[in-house]
Amino acid sequence: MSYFTQQKTFKTLLFLFTFFYLPVCHCHVQAQILDHSWRHIVLEMDEDWYGSKDAQDIADYVLLYQKDIGGWYKNIAMQTPLSESEKDELKKSKSKSKGCTIDNGATYLEMLYLSKVYKHTKNEAYKIAFLKGVDYLLEAQYANGGWPQFYPLKEGYYTHITYNDGAMVHVMSLLKDLSQGSETLGITLDEATRAKTEMAFKKGISCILKTQYKQDSTLTGWCAQHDENTFLPAKARAYELPSLGGVDTAQIVLLLMSIDNPSDEVKRAVDAAVVWLEKTKITGLKEERYTTDDGKKEKRYIQDPGAKPLWARFMNLEDNTPFFCDRDGIKKASIMDIGRERRVGYAWYNSQPNKVLEAYPKWKKALKPTPKNSYNITVAQDGSGDYTHIQDAINNCKSFPYDRITIHIKKGKYLEKIHVYEWNPKITFIGEDKAETIISYNDYFKSINLGRNSTFHTATVLVEGNYTHIKNLTIENASGPVGQAIALSINANACIIENCNILGNQDTVYLTGEHHKLWFKNCLITGTTDFIFGNATALFTNCEIKSKSDSYITAASTEKHSEFGFVFQNCTLTATPNVHKVYLGRPWRYYAKTVFLDCNLGDHILPEGWHNWKKTEAESFGFYAEYNNTGPGAETKNRVNWSHQLSKKEAKTYTTKNILGINSETEWLQ
CATH class of the missing domain: 1.50.10.20 (Glycosyltransferase)
Structure with missing residues (x-):
């Protein structure tokens, strides 16, 4: 008899049993259902x-x-x-x-x-x-x-x-x-x-790490459910109160331990969870199921020195003590204090964390040791380097080093949000191959959802360490055309970005700091709207600036007393097909300064060149200028009357020394 013939027969029998034999044969029917x-x-x-x-x-x-x-x-x-x-x-x-x-x-x-x-x-x-x-x-x-x-x-x-x-x-x-x-x-x-x-998996891991609960700043375990906004343990059904859970923690830790070449943050999460599981295990207790004299199913817990450790399903957030609940949601200290229906019909203890404790020593032993040379570090996804994650390498760098630290990054797509902290200056990041060494993430304004300033939290790479040098890499915000989404954000001084692809849509590159000076050399920067913006002084030499929609390239917010804002020298302005109406820039703030010198401007650049963003004050307070540009978009006769065409003498003031305060990059790379 085929499986399906058996099932059809079973359905017929079940119908008959429901009306004639259910009182007698109920347990037998349930057994058949469980078997299948x-x-x-x-x-x-x-x-x-x-x-x-x-x-x-x-x-x-x-x-x-x-x-x-x-x-x-x-x-x-x-x-x-x-x-x-x-x-x-x-x-x-x-x-x-x-x-x-x-x-x-x-x-x-x-x-x-x-x-x-x-x-x-x-x-x-x-x-x-x-x-x-x-x-x-x-x-x-x-x-x-x-x-x-x-x-x-x-x-x-x-x-x-x-x-x-x-x-x-x-x-x-x-x-x-x-x-x-x-x-x-x-x-x-x-x-x-x-x-x-x-x-999606990487973001899931990030969420898991954010939801790991802290008791007095010490990482512990996880709850069965966490609030989607605050990440804190949350209530579900009446008897499922905010708590820490042994089984939920075990399942999460086993997932974390399955990751090849885990990050330092994952390692810390596992280590802390294992300590917590050891701390909360219950020994010498065994579950016993039995039938009462009146035929009802029951269970109780008895002392047994040989029993495997158990963990409570729910533990208090403050002190890890187990608790139990009926459907009234009132905490009880003992499982025998709740009604039979909840006592028997719910799994209040679990032994699954034993799998974690058994696997942990082997997992720990297989981890790669910390590198010995702290000034010359290699990151490789295949485990052949000192680290598999760029952020781990940064986190283990010396703070405020006297000498420059070099981090070599092997080919691969690194799905990470990178943060170079203020205490991590003088780091050089060198990719093995610009096209095949990619740092990518996909945060954007609405996904961050932190209010009107969410844009500034979206950066794939955030640099706050002075004298950072990034070379031969692709940095991208992969969220697509979904609004503001930063690929590279720099809030630091004396940084050089060299031979890199910086890819995004709206707000690709954010450069900030009233006294910060930055140098982009031989880079490709792509975007749609205001994709180079901020108040720092930045020099772009021999870069390709590629527009992906009819919009604006720059949105400077130069400070009032800054002599220079954004300066583009010997750059090429290109566009994707069907893009024909692009402005060179518009003022994010009144004193915006942007200048293009000796650049080749494609035919996508509008004849008027600049836009005032409906800020008439910016026409007199700001400074927008060009000099000796070529290409079909360089014709100046129809430029807005508040923009400037530099004289040869004025153009001579736009030197690396005047703009950045250095004669060569070596002064920043020592």
């Missing part, structure tokens, strides 16, 4: 079975249950045969996406199952549905890296970042395999989607 649970079918069948006709029939049901948005509802026995009318109803309800979730293994289990069946059958329908699931998971992720329990969002505690029952960990494990091109799933992604899954 959806989770068991996805995770525990023999590998060859997934290529069978029965497996494909179930996969076809999984396709029917998938909603147009790409996700699935929870708590559905996907293996249960469907009548024709039931199939028709599912087809009609495809657009009903509210209810799609990652809770209780939903979406994750369906995707995993489809991948297993596809691996054996190569049925494209299963792959297409799986890829829709990937798109759903990517869309459901918060900009801060977390996942809600339901997407589309469902009001209530369902919007919290959800670690409960491994929801987010399962999603991230799936994305991790996909981002690494793992063959275990049998499905590989195109490069663009693979890159998205890699970024």
